[in-house]
Amino acid sequence: MTDESLWYIFINASLISNFVLAYFLGICPFLGVSGKMETATKMGAAVTFVMIISSMCAYGIHALLVALNAPFLQLISYIVVIASTVQLVEMVIKKMSPALFKALGIFLPLITTNCAILGLALFQTNKGYNFLESLVYALGAGAGFTLALVLIAGLREQLNLADVPDVIKGTALTLVIAGILSLTFMGFAGLGL
Amino acid sequence: MSILIAILTLGGLTFLLALMLVIANRKLYVYEDPRIDEVEDMLPHANCGACGYPGCRPFAEALVSGDVLPGKCTVSSEEGREAIAHYLGVSVGAEEKxxxxxxxxxxxxxxxxxxxxxxxxxxxxxxxxxxxxxxxxxxxxxxxxxxxxxxxxxxxxxxxxxxxxxxxxxxxxxxxxxxxxxxxxxxxxxxxxxxxxxxxxxxxxxxxxxxxxxxxxxxxxxxxxxxxxxxxxxxxxxxxxxxxxxxxxxxxxxxxxxxxxxxxxxxxxxxxxxxxxxxxxxxxxxxx
Structure with a gap:
């Protein structure tokens, strides 16, 4: 089955159906923490980490719930796992890098309710991926999320230096370039099947 | 039967996760000077930024580490500044208005x-x-x-x-x-x-x-x-x-x-x- 090879899953999750720019999931950190390249990269790394952990946990939980014949617990279990993982990441970052902890601010606990992460867990279950495929899917989604964040952070850093009309400065401009970025990612749709 | 399964599964899951967080909290505990909280309580909580810090908490941190004197806070009353200075054992520090x-x-x-x-x-x-x-x-x-x-x-x-x-x-x-x-x-x-x-x-x-x-x-x-x-x-x-x-x-x-x-x-x-x-x-x- 060539179309579901690991490489395809990775490209699919990161580019063709990029979580942020094609599925519009996880928009809030995409707009909120994309002011600086440095924080954007680290936020991307944090989200990717949470994605991988919660993807592994989701796989295990799904298997367990199927065995127990209780798939109705899927959603609530995923939420509990994601919330705890984010808590753990928060503690680790606070310990390792207080500066990053301050820079990420409120957006770090907001990963808890980030739809990109819950969406990932639900998508991989729906698509029926096995453990390895889930892992690659999470990695691809994380890479795509980081890519989107880095791209918009780069644009915003450049635009800080540009002479922009007053009316469009700030949030309005960010939303406009987010739209244009999404438009360019539509080009990858041609790669899909 | 399914209620029992639900209770047991979620109970077990949350217990495991809670255990993990408790251990992580112990291992990754970050020491914070308790005086920072005390000093922050004495500040006016205006978070106006007139002192040059982003808010009252960062200012409290700077006060405790001795980088600034309480006089930098232009919102506090004279008594408030003196109370902080007394608490930290420093001088108030005169700031021109x-x-x-x-x-x-x-x-x-x-x-x-x-x-x-x-x-x-x-x-x-x-x-x-x-x-x-x-x-x-x-x-x-x-x-x-x-x-x-x-x-x-x-x-x-x-x-x-x-x-x-x-x-x-x-x-x-x-x-x-x-x-x-x-x-x-x-x-x-x-x-x-x-x-x-x-x-x-x-x-x-x-x-x-x-x-x-x-x-x-x-x-x-x-x-x-x-x-x-x-x-x-x-x-x-x-x-x-x-x-x-x-x-x-x-x-x-x-x-x-x-x-x-x-x-x-x-x-x-x-x-x-x-x-x-x-x-x-x-x-x-x-x-x-």
């Missing part, structure tokens, strides 16, 4: 409108439309954005739609400086009493057409001032506050009263030769 000053005196009684602005009643909105309706492009639009943004009720609009800063209440947080679309406010130490209350960059008596108290760039103040106290730059006098500026000499010959002396009592002293402004009502469009 800084206040916001307005570089415009063009109220409605002296400055003319060239157009009637009828849109949204804020300076920001008005300034987007060719800089607002005011004749003087640089002058105060008088819609009172600064009065609204001031958290300390230090700015009130007077009867001529010109903001007046209550220096006793001003904490120099800088909100008005940021909000003014004409950049008329600046933070100045309170002893800067020699003050140029105009931002008009044009020269000559033509500017009086739009505003009777505008600076005509005659440069008399610069000539009269001792030493290099005042230099003319872009048709405006610029006071070099590093020189001795405690003198009322430069204001005396100002023909319009654009350079003034701000008295300790809050009164605006104009030079002897300055034109007296007697009009109380509005200076209307087309009326000179």
């Amino acid at each position: 800084i206040v916001a000053r307005l570089a415009c005196a063009g109220g409605t009684n002296v400055a003319k409108n060239r157009a009637q602005y009828e849109g949204l009643g804020t300076c920001r909105a008005a300034s987007l439309i060719s800089g607002g309706g005011k004749g003087c492009f640089w002058g105060c639009l008088g819609h009172g954005d600064c009065e609204v943004v001031c958290d300390f009720d230090a700015i009130t609009m007077n009867q001529h739609s010109l903001p007046v800063v209550d220096e006793a209440l001003c904490t120099a947080c800088g909100d008005c400086v940021e909000v003014c679309p004409k950049d008329l406010f600046s933070l100045q130490p309170v002893n800067h009493r020699l003050w140029v209350a105009c931002k008009n960059l044009e020269a000559g008596d033509g500017v009086l057409e739009d505003c009777e108290v505008a600076c005509t760039a005659c440069a008399k103040c610069a000539m009269d001032a001792p030493g290099n106290l005042i230099t003319m730059m872009h048709n405006l006098p610029v006071v070099d506050y590093s020189e001795n500026h405690q003198t009322q000499v430069p204001i005396q010959r100002c023909p319009t009263g654009a350079i003034v002396w701000l008295d300790e009592s809050g009164e605006v002293v104009k030079g002897k030769e300055s034109k007296k402004i007697v009009r109380k009502g509005e200076r209307r469009i087309g009326y000179t």
Whole structure:
């Protein structure tokens, strides 16, 4: 089955159906923490980490719930796992890098309710991926999320230096370039099947 | 049966996760000086940023680490600052009071409108439309954005739609400086009493057409001032506050009263030769 090879899953999750720019999931950190390249990269790394952990946990939980014949617990279990993982990441970052902890601010606990992460867990279950495929899917989604964040952070850093009309400065401009970025990612749709 | 499964599964799951978090919390515990919380409680929680820190908590951290003295907080009362100084065993640290000053005196009684602005009643909105309706492009639009943004009720609009800063209440947080679309406010130490209350960059008596108290760039103040106290730059006098500026000499010959002396009592002293402004009502469009 060539179309579901690991490489395809990775490209699919990161580019063709990029979580942020094609599925519009996880928009809030995409707009909120994309002011600086440095924080954007680290936020991307944090989200990717949470994605991988919660993807592994989701796989295990799904298997367990199927065995127990209780798939109705899927959603609530995923939420509990994601919330705890984010808590753990928060503690680790606070310990390792207080500066990053301050820079990420409120957006770090907001990963808890980030739809990109819950969406990932639900998508991989729906698509029926096995453990390895889930892992690659999470990695691809994380890479795509980081890519989107880095791209918009780069644009915003450049635009800080540009002479922009007053009316469009700030949030309005960010939303406009987010739209244009999404438009360019539509080009990858041609790669899909 | 399924209820039992649900309870057991979720119970087990949450127990495992809670256990993990408890262990992580122990292993990854970050020590924070308990004095930071205490000092933060003593601060006014205004989070205004006048001290130069992003908020009260970062300021409390800096206080505890000894980087600053409590006097930097302009919002606290004298007792509050002393309490913090006593708690930390440091001196209060004297800070010269800084206040916001307005570089415009063009109220409605002296400055003319060239157009009637009828849109949204804020300076920001008005300034987007060719800089607002005011004749003087640089002058105060008088819609009172600064009065609204001031958290300390230090700015009130007077009867001529010109903001007046209550220096006793001003904490120099800088909100008005940021909000003014004409950049008329600046933070100045309170002893800067020699003050140029105009931002008009044009020269000559033509500017009086739009505003009777505008600076005509005659440069008399610069000539009269001792030493290099005042230099003319872009048709405006610029006071070099590093020189001795405690003198009322430069204001005396100002023909319009654009350079003034701000008295300790809050009164605006104009030079002897300055034109007296007697009009109380509005200076209307087309009326000179």
